Amino acid sequence: MTISSGELVRRNAVFAATGAFAGLPFPTSDTLQVLGCVDSRVDPGDVLGLQLGDGVVMRNIGGRITPAALREWALLGRLGGDQSPGGHLVILQHTDCGITRLADYPEQLAGKAVADPYAAVRIDAAIARHALPPGRAVSGLVYDVATGLIEIADPATGQ
Numbered sequence: 533m534t535i536s537s538g539e540l541v542r543r544n545a546v547f548a549a550t551g552a553f554a555g556l557p558f559p560t561s562d563t564l565q566v567l568g569c570v571d572s573r574v575d576p577g578d579v580l581g582l583q584l585g586d587g588v589v590m591r592n593i594g595g596r597i598t599p600a601a602l603r604e605w606a607l608l609g610r611l612g613g614d615q616s617p618g619g620h621l622v623i624l625q626h627t628d629c630g631i632t633r634l635a636d637y638p639e640q641l642a643g644k645a646v647a648d649p650y651a652a653v654r655i656d657a658a659i660a661r662h663a664l665p666p667g668r669a670v671s672g673l674v675y676d677v678a679t680g681l682i683e684i685a686d687p688a689t690g691q
């Protein structure tokens with residue numbers, strides 16, 4: 533069941549009344565950065581317990597490192613002006629991901645491993661470490677939708 537615009541406005545009024553948004557600094561390159569899947573069950577803010585201002589979150593199908601995702605993270609690194617890109621990029625993938633249902637469309641996945649999220653996140657972390665400028669720590673986590681727990685599949689390097 534979808535949520536109406538009116539309901540979203542009502543929910544936003546509750547949020548606005550908390551004042552949690554006030555005075556937050558604009559995120560720069562030296563912050564937590566999370567790449568997660570669009571699946572509504574695995575919102576990185578909820579899964580990782582993030583509060584507003586804790587990190588920059590990007591989501592795509594599968595939480596995969598793609599050429600588009602790399603371009604976005606590279607641009608984000610420039611928001612800090614002359615600062616060298618830093619921070620910690622967390623790639624968050626999960627069990628029972630819908631991307632496994634796209635295995636019949638390999639041309640859309642550019643040969644990516646999709647059946648095993650632990651293998652996939654290690655591949656993506658390696659790609660990110662190689663493709664992004666140095667100075668940013670990269671780690672790969674897998675969220676288990678059955679237990680609600682995350683596991684570090686590929687620990688951070690570069691910190």
Ligand SMILES: [Zn+2]
Pocket residue numbers: 569570571593594595626628629630631
């Ligand atoms: Zn997914």
